[in-house]
Amino acid sequence: MKLPAFSLCVFACTACAFDIDDVFDRLDNALTVSLFQDNLRVRLSGTLDLEFYNFEQPAPGLIDSRTDNLFDPRLTLFLDAQLGSQIYFFAQSRVDRGFDPTDHGADIRLDEYALRITPWQDGRFSLQIGKFATVVGNWVPRHLSWDNPFINAPLVYENVTAIQDKYAPYSPLYFVYGPYYYAKYSFNPVIWGPSYASGISVAGKLGRFDYAVEMKNTSLSSRPESWNVTENGFENPTFSGRLGLRPNEAWNFGVSASEGSYFRREAEPTLPPGRDIDDYREFVLGQDASFAWHHLQVWAEFYEARFEVPRVGNADTFAYYIEAKYKFTPQFFGALRWNQQLFGTVSDGYGHNVHWSEDLGRIDIAVTYRFTPHAQLKLQYDFQHETTAPGDNNHLFAAQFTVRF
Amino acid sequence: MRLRGLLWLNAISSVLPAALLGSATVEGRVELPKSRSAPVQAKRYEIVTKGGVLSTQPPLAVVYLDGAFPRPASLPTKEVTQKDLTFIPALLPIEAGTKVEFPNLDDTYHNIFSYSPAKRFDLGRYRPEERPIPSVIFDKPGLVTLRCDIHEHMRGLILVLNTPYFVMTDTAGRFRLDKLPPGHYTLKAWIDSRTTKEKAVDVKNGQTLHVDFP
Numbered sequence: 264m265k266l267p268a269f270s271l272c273v274f275a276c277t278a279c280a281f282d283i284d285d286v287f288d289r290l291d292n293a294l295t296v297s298l299f300q301d302n303l304r305v306r307l308s309g310t311l312d313l314e315f316y317n318f319e320q321p322a323p324g325l326i327d328s329r330t331d332n333l334f335d336p337r338l339t340l341f342l343d344a345q346l347g348s349q350i351y352f353f354a355q356s357r358v359d360r361g362f363d364p365t366d367h368g369a370d371i372r373l374d375e376y377a378l379r380i381t382p383w384q385d386g387r388f389s390l391q392i393g394k395f396a397t398v399v400g401n402w403v404p405r406h407l408s409w410d411n412p413f414i415n416a417p418l419v420y421e422n423v424t425a426i427q428d429k430y431a432p433y434s435p436l437y438f439v440y441g442p443y444y445y446a447k448y449s450f451n452p453v454i455w456g457p458s459y460a461s462g463i464s465v466a467g468k469l470g471r472f473d474y475a476v477e478m479k480n481t482s483l484s485s486r487p488e489s490w491n492v493t494e495n496g497f498e499n500p501t502f503s504g505r506l507g508l509r510p511n512e513a514w515n516f517g518v519s520a521s522e523g524s525y526f527r528r529e530a531e532p533t534l535p536p537g538r539d540i541d542d543y544r545e546f547v548l549g550q551d552a553s554f555a556w557h558h559l560q561v562w563a564e565f566y567e568a569r570f571e572v573p574r575v576g577n578a579d580t581f582a583y584y585i586e587a588k589y590k591f592t593p594q595f596f597g598a599l600r601w602n603q604q605l606f607g608t609v610s611d612g613y614g615h616n617v618h619w620s621e622d623l624g625r626i627d628i629a630v631t632y633r634f635t636p637h638a639q640l641k642l643q644y645d646f647q648h649e650t651t652a653p654g655d656n657n658h659l660f661a662a663q664f665t666v667r668f
Numbered sequence: 669m670r671l672r673g674l675l676w677l678n679a680i681s682s683v684l685p686a687a688l689l690g691s692a693t694v695e696g697r698v699e700l701p702k703s704r705s706a707p708v709q710a711k712r713y714e715i716v717t718k719g720g721v722l723s724t725q726p727p728l729a730v731v732y733l734d735g736a737f738p739r740p741a742s743l744p745t746k747e748v749t750q751k752d753l754t755f756i757p758a759l760l761p762i763e764a765g766t767k768v769e770f771p772n773l774d775d776t777y778h779n780i781f782s783y784s785p786a787k788r789f790d791l792g793r794y795r796p797e798e799r800p801i802p803s804v805i806f807d808k809p810g811l812v813t814l815r816c817d818i819h820e821h822m823r824g825l826i827l828v829l830n831t832p833y834f835v836m837t838d839t840a841g842r843f844r845l846d847k848l849p850p851g852h853y854t855l856k857a858w859i860d861s862r863t864t865k866e867k868a869v870d871v872k873n874g875q876t877l878h879v880d881f882p
Binding site: 301375377633 | 705708709710777783790813823
């Protein structure tokens with residue numbers, strides 16, 4: 264009885280959705296404005312995401328919630344403007360419960376804004392200035408809810424490690440055994456989401472190669488509050504770059520590198536005497552590959568990262584994921600992702616070498632049904648397993664309904 | 669016996685001058701809506717992009733004679749190309765049963781799909797040189813909205829009709845339908861997904877009828 268009722272529900276939603284679809288297409292036309300004989304075109308668009316999470320404590324990834332069930336609605340507005348063929352501007356603003364899923368109150372932010380100048384038609388060079396996603400790796404182009412086959416990010420973009428950017432550890436032992444599960448938001452992953460830090464980038468395409476180099480105000484691991492130029496200036500910039508090779512439309516390979524100091528200013532009093540935040544840096548080396556053919560898409564990224572940690576030394580980690588998406592029907596697709604992060608060892612100060620965070624693996628499975636080109640439902644299950652500690656396994660169930668306009 | 673009769677009829681009709689089969693003409697003008705703004709390409713995360721400006725596609729209408737007409741044994745294959753991140757033509761009227769090919773003339777992937785009830789399909793990602801060229805047979809009348817899963821701004825329309833007598837207007841709304849069989853029909857002007865105007869017409873051999881859709 265439940266299955267027919269569910270099928271009827273899906274059918275009814277789909278039928279209604281086709282009428283609504285026409286409304287969204289007309290709304291899209293209404294939200295596109297053209298001025299000066301089509302030389303300036305501006306489009307307002309957005310997504311409404313309704314997310315639900317069920318997990319075990321401690322909450323996985325960057326989810327910050329004391330309860331096991333979390334409802335996280337999010338309204339995202341985009342502005343895209345094209346002036347002639349050379350000037351492009353975009354902005355992204357969000358209203359939600361925090362940049363990452365939290366049980367806090369409402370929050371409104373301007374997450375991205377950037378001006379891009381492309382002097383030549385062939386795309387050999389462009390200059391971009393503003394607050395925008397990193398050029399490192401290949402996850403950024405699909406990180407928004409409509410394009411991401413999953414509800415969350417790959418492990419390397421959200422797994423908090425023992426690194427913290429507000430305080431330097433006062434001993435190696437504290438660094439290794441610090442209570443980062445219970446004050447998770449004080450600690451950092453290797454790359455924090457799409458890293459919408461502020462800065463400037465140059466990018467271009469030369470034959471089968473493409474390049475992108477950026478100077479940002481803060482490192483890849485830095486928290487969203489650090490990305491604003493009002494919060495963090497360019498005294499300690501981070502330099503990142505990616506070199507890509509596209510032998511044909513199906514394949515894309517890239518190598519990325521990033522280097523910059525990761526401590527916030529308030530960490531200065533906790534550093535060893537005579538040392539500066541610029542003395543402690545995050546180095547990231549990345550390799551990425553992607554393949555697409557017909558209904559199959561595959562992505563992989565591999566990251567080696569090193570943090571220079573006061574009173575500890577170098578803390579190294581290696582993280583990777585392999586992700587595949589396949590469209591079973593025009594409206595239904597599934598995705599599978601295997602993530603793993605391995606940590607090197609550091610001295611605990613008592614003559615022992617210990618892993619500085621727990622090695623872990625995570626498998627993500629998701630299915631998506633697109634009712635129309637403007638509405639989709641995504642369901643996801645994650646299983647996370649720590650391999651070097653007796654830490655509990657974690658199961659996460661998530662659902663996300665997205666309306667795009 | 670019946671099949672043989674049909675074959676004879678087909679053979680005779682193929683050698684008869686078109687004038688004897690249908691020589692009537694309907695011409696006129698359709699009031700077209702105002703031009704829409706050209707779309708804006710979202711290039712936020714394509715850090716390497718070409719700086720092209722997308723062209724404005726002027727609104728056009730499709731005028732067709734509605735009625736019960738025999739379906740031909742074969743129909744010519746039509747084409748909707750993807751060039752400079754737009755569908756060309758942006759509106760294609762076809763007779764039901766027509767095969768449409770979708771060649772990709774850009775140097776990037778496209779992923780054409782449609783969720784329209786008249787035809788639901790997804791061609792997946794394919795290269796410009798992919799052979800055979802991905803194609804779809806549109807066998808059910810109705811409006812099919814084409815989109816690209818990679819380039820959100822791309823929109824195209826295929827209007828699948830149950831009649832062989834149709835024509836697209838020019839940008840001023842003018843149309844001319846030739847070689848129509850005599851009879852009493854409904855002449856329709858499809859203007860957009862929500863607007864189809866119609867008028868009853870009496871088509872007579874050798875006559876040119878003037879019909880406007882204000």
